[in-house]
Amino acid sequence: MSQPRVLLAGNPNAGKTTLFNRLTGSSARVGNYPGVTVECSAGTLRCDDTLSVTLMDLPGTYSLSARSPEERVAVDAMFASGEAAPAAIVVVVDALALTRNLYLALQIMETGLPVIIALNMMDAARDAGLAIDSDLLSAGLGVPVIPISATRREGLPELRAQLARTLHAGGAAGEVPVVRYPGAVEAAVATVTPAIAAFKPDASPQAARALALWALLSLGDDELVAIPSALRDAAASARARAEESATDLDQAVIAARYAFLEEVVESAVTRPSAQRRTFTDKLDALLLHRVSGFVVFATVMYVVFEALFSWSEPMVGVIEGGVVSAQDMVNAALPPGALRELLKDGVIAGVGNVIVFVPQIAMLFLMLGFLEDSGYLARVAFLIDRVMARVGLHGKAFVPLLSGFACAVPAVMATRTIESRRDRIATMLALPLMSCSARLPVYVLVIATIFSGEERVAGVFSPGALVLFTMYLVSTLATLGAAAVLRRTVLKGPRPALVLELPPYRRPEWRTLLRSTWERVRSFLVDAGTIILAISIVLWALLTYPKSEEVHARYEAQRSELASVADESERASRLEQLDAAEAGEQIRKSAAGRVGLAIEPVLQPLGFDWRIGVGIIGAFAAREVFVSTLATVFGISAGDEDATPVREALANASHTDGRKLMTPLAGLSLMLFFVFACQCMSTIAVVKRESGSWKWPMLMFGYMTTLAYVVSLAVYQLGSAFGWGLG
Amino acid sequence: MAPTLPVEQLDSVPVGRSATVVSVACDRATARRLMELGLLPGTRVDVVRVAPMGCPLELRVRDSALSIRRVEAARVAVQLLPEAAPVRPAVSPSVGHAAR
Numbered sequence: 120m121s122q123p124r125v126l127l128a129g130n131p132n133a134g135k136t137t138l139f140n141r142l143t144g145s146s147a148r149v150g151n152y153p154g155v156t157v158e159c160s161a162g163t164l165r166c167d168d169t170l171s172v173t174l175m176d177l178p179g180t181y182s183l184s185a186r187s188p189e190e191r192v193a194v195d196a197m198f199a200s201g202e203a204a205p206a207a208i209v210v211v212v213d214a215l216a217l218t219r220n221l222y223l224a225l226q227i228m229e230t231g232l233p234v235i236i237a238l239n240m241m242d243a244a245r246d247a248g249l250a251i252d253s254d255l256l257s258a259g260l261g262v263p264v265i266p267i268s269a270t271r272r273e274g275l276p277e278l279r280a281q282l283a284r285t286l287h288a289g290g291a292a293g294e295v296p297v298v299r300y301p302g303a304v305e306a307a308v309a310t311v312t313p314a315i316a317a318f319k320p321d322a323s324p325q326a327a328r329a330l331a332l333w334a335l336l337s338l339g340d341d342e343l344v345a346i347p348s349a350l351r352d353a354a355a356s357a358r359a360r361a362e363e364s365a366t367d368l369d370q371a372v373i374a375a376r377y378a379f380l381e382e383v384v385e386s387a388v389t390r391p392s393a394q395r396r397t398f399t400d401k402l403d404a405l406l407l408h409r410v411s412g413f414v415v416f417a418t419v420m421y422v423v424f425e426a427l428f429s430w431s432e433p434m435v436g437v438i439e440g441g442v443v444s445a446q447d448m449v450n451a452a453l454p455p456g457a458l459r460e461l462l463k464d465g466v467i468a469g470v471g472n473v474i475v476f477v478p479q480i481a482m483l484f485l486m487l488g489f490l491e492d493s494g495y496l497a498r499v500a501f502l503i504d505r506v507m508a509r510v511g512l513h514g515k516a517f518v519p520l521l522s523g524f525a526c527a528v529p530a531v532m533a534t535r536t537i538e539s540r541r542d543r544i545a546t547m548l549a550l551p552l553m554s555c556s557a558r559l560p561v562y563v564l565v566i567a568t569i570f571s572g573e574e575r576v577a578g579v580f581s582p583g584a585l586v587l588f589t590m591y592l593v594s595t596l597a598t599l600g601a602a603a604v605l606r607r608t609v610l611k612g613p614r615p616a617l618v619l620e621l622p623p624y625r626r627p628e629w630r631t632l633l634r635s636t637w638e639r640v641r642s643f644l645v646d647a648g649t650i651i652l653a654i655s656i657v658l659w660a661l662l663t664y665p666k667s668e669e670v671h672a673r674y675e676a677q678r679s680e681l682a683s684v685a686d687e688s689e690r691a692s693r694l695e696q697l698d699a700a701e702a703g704e705q706i707r708k709s710a711a712g713r714v715g716l717a718i719e720p721v722l723q724p725l726g727f728d729w730r731i732g733v734g735i736i737g738a739f740a741a742r743e744v745f746v747s748t749l750a751t752v753f754g755i756s757a758g759d760e761d762a763t764p765v766r767e768a769l770a771n772a773s774h775t776d777g778r779k780l781m782t783p784l785a786g787l788s789l790m791l792f793f794v795f796a797c798q799c800m801s802t803i804a805v806v807k808r809e810s811g812s813w814k815w816p817m818l819m820f821g822y823m824t825t826l827a828y829v830v831s832l833a834v835y836q837l838g839s840a841f842g843w844g845l846g
Numbered sequence: 847m848a849p850t851l852p853v854e855q856l857d858s859v860p861v862g863r864s865a866t867v868v869s870v871a872c873d874r875a876t877a878r879r880l881m882e883l884g885l886l887p888g889t890r891v892d893v894v895r896v897a898p899m900g901c902p903l904e905l906r907v908r909d910s911a912l913s914i915r916r917v918e919a920a921r922v923a924v925q926l927l928p929e930a931a932p933v934r935p936a937v938s939p940s941v942g943h944a945a946r
Contacts, residue, residue, distance in 0.1 A: 182882040186875055216910040219884045340874050369874065373881040374888075399911075409898035501913050505899035508915065514902075616876040616918045617902055618883065621911035 121202055123286060125164065125172045128193060128227060129211030130220050131179035132494075132622035134239045136631055138211055138269040139176045142279075147176075149638050157192050158638075166283035172206065181219070183226045184336045187540055188344055194333060197230060198319045198326065207233040207285050209278070214244035214251055214266075215623065217388065221260070221380050228296050229332065231325030233285050234262045237278055242268040243623075248391030259383030261296050270628070295325055298379045303366040307335055307357035314354075317347040335368055399494075399623040406498055416502055419495070420521055426482045427525035428556060434478035442471035460663065461656075469655030472740060473648040476528050476801065480643055483522055483529040484636040490518070491536060492627035497619055504617055510599045511606030513537050514617060516546040520598065523553030524591075527802045528647075531809055532639060544810055545610045548819045549602035551802045554594035554794060557742040561793045562587055564746055568769045569786035586790070594794045601822070609818065643805065650804035658740050658800075660710075662733075662748070667708040674701040703754025711736045725792065725831040726785030726839075728774055738798045745793075788835040795827035854926060856891065857903065857919035864892045865924035872921045880922070884908035891924065 127142075129135040140147065143162025160176040177193045185191040197205060208227055212220035221236075228234045238253055257264040263281050267274030300308070311331040315322055322330055338346065338354040361368045405411050446463045453459040490496040500507075500514030507514050515537045522530035530550050537543040566583040575581060674697055681697075684690040706712045715732035722732050730752045737748030746765055753768040772780040781789075797803065797820045806816040859865050867889045870877045885891065885907050892906040902915045 181879075184878060184882065216908065219908050219910055222882060222884070336878065369878045370870070370881060370886070373878070374886050377884060377886055403895075407895060407897070407904075412898055497913075501897050501902060501904065502899075504913075504915070505897065505901045508901070616872065616879070617913065617915050618876065618879050618918075619902070619913040620883075621904060621913055 122163065122171050122173045123206035124203060125174050125282065125286075126177055126196055126205045126208045127174055127211065128177045128208055128223065129179060129239075130181050130213060130216075130223060132620065133179070133211045133213040133220055134269045135176065135179055135211045136635075137628060138237060138239065138267070139174065140628075140631055140634065141269055141272060141275060143174055147634075149642070157189050158642075159192075164279070164282070166279045166286065170283050170286060172282070172286070174209075175205075180223065182223055183333055185333075185343060186337065186341045188342070189540060191343055194330075197227070197232060198322060198330070200321050204321075205232060207235060207282065209235050209237055209282065211237045211239050211269075214238050214240045214249065215247065217251070218377065218380050218384050221384070222376060224260070224262075225296060225298070225376055225380060226329070226333075228260065228262055229298070229325075229329040231295055231323055231329070235278070235281055235285060236260070236262055236264045237269075237274075238264050238266045239269055241266045241273065242271055247397065248395065250389040252387045252389075255387035256383065259386055296379065298375050300375045301366070301371050303361050303364055304332075304335075304368060304371050304375065307361055307368055308332060310357040310360070311335060311350070311353045314347070314350040314352075317349045332372060336372060397623070402624055403498070403621070406495070407501065412502060416499065419490070419499075420518075423483070423486045423490075423518065424521060424524065426486055427479055427522060427529070431478035431482045435475055438471065438475050438478070442467060442475075461659075464663070465656040465659040466652075468659065469652040472655045472801070473644065473651045476526070476643065477640055479526050480529040480532065481636055481640055483525075483533060484639045485632060487518060487533055487536065488632040488635050489627050492625065492631065494622045494624045496536060497621050500617075500619055501621060504619075508617070510603040512546055512602050513539065513542040514619065516542065516602075519546055520550050520553060523550040523555060523598070526555050526557070527551040527553065527799065528643075528805050531802065531805045532643065534809065541606075541610050541612050544815055545602050545605045547806055547809060548605055548610075548815060548822075549598050551797055551799065551806075551819065551823065552594055552598040552601055552795065554591050555742070555799075557799070558590075558793050560743040561738075561745050562590055562790055564749075564766060564769070565781070565786045565790050568766050568781050569783045586787070590790055590794055593791070597795065597826075601826075642808070646808040647801065647804040650807065651801050654800040654804070655740055658711075658737070661714075662706060662709050662711045662737055662751075664709060666705055670701065670704045670708065674704075699751075700754040702751050706733060706748075706751050724836060725828070726782070726788045726835040727792075728772075728780060730772070731780075731789065735792075735796075735798065738793075739800055741801065742793060742798050745798075784835060784838040787838070788831040791834055792827045792831040795823055795830055797823035797827075852925070853923050855920045856893075856905075856922035856924045857916045859893045859924060859926060861893050861895055863929065864890055864927045866890055866927060868923040868925055870922050872918050876918055880914070880918075883910075883912060885912070885922070890927070 127135060127139055139160060139162070142164045143160075147160050147162035149158055149160050157178055159178075162174055163171055164174040165171045175196065177196060178189075180190065180193055183194055185194060196203075197208065199205070210224040210227055212224055224234065224236055236257075238251065238256070241251070244251060251266070253264045253266045263285065265274055265278045265281050267278055269275075308328060308331045311334055312327050315327040315330045315334070318334075319326070319330055334346075334350055334354045335357060337343065338351055339358060358368055361371075406415055445467050449459060449463045449467065453462070487496070490499065496515070496518065499517055502514075503517045504514030507516050512520075516534070518536070519530045519533040522533055527550055530553070531547050534543045534546045534550075537546060566586055570581070570583045570586075677697055678694065681690050681693055684693065707716070711733055712729075715729040715736060718732050719727075719729040722728065727735075730749065733752050734745045734749045738745035749769065750765045753765065753772070755764045755768060769781050774780055803816040803820060806819060807813055810816070853868050854865075856865065856867075867885060867887050869887055870880055870885060872880065885905075889907060894904040894906050894911065896903055897913075900916075902913045903919055905912045905914065
């Protein structure tokens, strides 16, 4: 027999994750709820010697009411049938904001399912001088109330024991709390209840009543799917009838619940006579201050940025070194041939493409987890919301956008902190325009090709630095503009209001942080990693095959001539040159080379030729690969570590008609192309992972590529028309 | 019978003052969210601070700190409480009490 299921519910910031970790230890596993991109942790909880249950962590929520499929997860979990049906629900409530936290608990109690209330933060409540009589609370609510402090591990044995008692009692529910709803609400419930059978056929009469209330509050302006039309119609007609009698059903239901809770809480809670200034109040005076607040804000953001940009660098180096040694091992172990190339340049390089993101993802999620769990992330949103609101984004979009300067992959994953799906997707689709660190090698190569280091503009600024700065400025403006456009077009909808809780400051727990960071890394490796690996291998194959036998035979002949060269090192270096030159000719014959040649007419109006086209195709693996692909195209041997030979080759390259390829104007066009183009399979893979469908990454790829083409075209054509940059 | 106080918008309540909610007239989703968080007619709300850039506001409602934008606050009608009102009463007055 499988273990009974117990759900863990609670408000955000009520300490649910900490309690979950305390109760399940290392047994927790993370999965996804079917159909939505909402994560769900489950673990084993031992109640006593004979009874173990599967504890499932529901997403933190203030209420069961749902407008989106994501918000419906809790209701569906509660009314799951068969083995998935919950045997009991533990609701974690924050003792410091008791009435509001009990609102969710009351909604759950109304379903008639067995509920246990874990009254958390009791230590903090005591410190605040708050006396809560849990027996009175329990009597008033009609369910067991166990005072606990999850962080201090207080009350956990009692909670387990209570769970065992509840389950051994056969899951008999306690009394259902009697909320006195006004007549108009009762009439509406009577209208809707018969239609519940079409929605949740297994619901008990009590549950059907609770679901009728849920439907009255949730349906109407929602985006829920798979709601039977009978239920929709019933809810709509009940609402219409209430409107005739000038009753706001939402308000009537919510007010009746709060009236009930206030009575219970008043009987059980004794407040301190004088309100003390809390630690949070004092810290907020500093951190939300118009001067010191922004100083701290800028410092914190700088640290996040620095961590992503530089602190992860040594680890990235180690990974890249590991990839090279693995390739060397394969090189030594296998005979030359297609299999060796596949393993070395396809598979191992592809795996490298995946794990190279891990340091940045881990770093960002450690930082983000710290900011979120400490309560500061909500303050970041509070401080910066004004700016974000301008472009139709949520204050919480700031950290993901900023992280986009380092790398879009962890940044897209960081959008999870944004609750509204529309806001989250808009942020996700706009942020790859932020100029990430992988674009830098491309800028650097082009700038070094088109400018000499000595020129100065206005005496002080080097033109290269000015251009580089312009690229970052353009990318930032483009990101904000794209977000604004997305929110007004494909992601149009009622502008979701900012309703942000500023939770009390708390000390984050290292174990929780490490665990959630590991979960992020794991889900990236499993879900996005497989896509990245697959595309890596396909790209490698496109750039490698088909091979020209004729070219190969020609170079083999030249190689055999080298046998007469007596000097060992001379011969080795000549051989290397030959290899590079052959690779350069072969890439032209490869599928990617043919595509590059075929699309040359499309690229010429931008100032590019087929070689840049092949570079752009190769750069789809990762933007910085542009440099090494160009090296191959130009027949430069791989032994040259720095980009100098590529730069020289690029500077000397000319179109077939003899015109210079990399004029300053063409360089500018190329850099702008890289600012806008979605040249990154990993971003596409991670957006697929986070949005749950291919539709969004395809839209992103489409709009970014179009934008890149149009901007480069306009710049190159206008520039040429005005005669700029031909020198 | 309490003296009738003038009704004004929540966003015009000065920082540091308190008010009693009269109605929440935002769009349905926002109104429902605010009410479910306890911002109901009859509830006491303290305006704690305004963000440095002028928006959003920080409110204290039923022992928790909530932040909403000015646009939404403008659609919440309130009655300003006299300045001498004690900070955070034992239990915020419920709907029933307000009607007394």
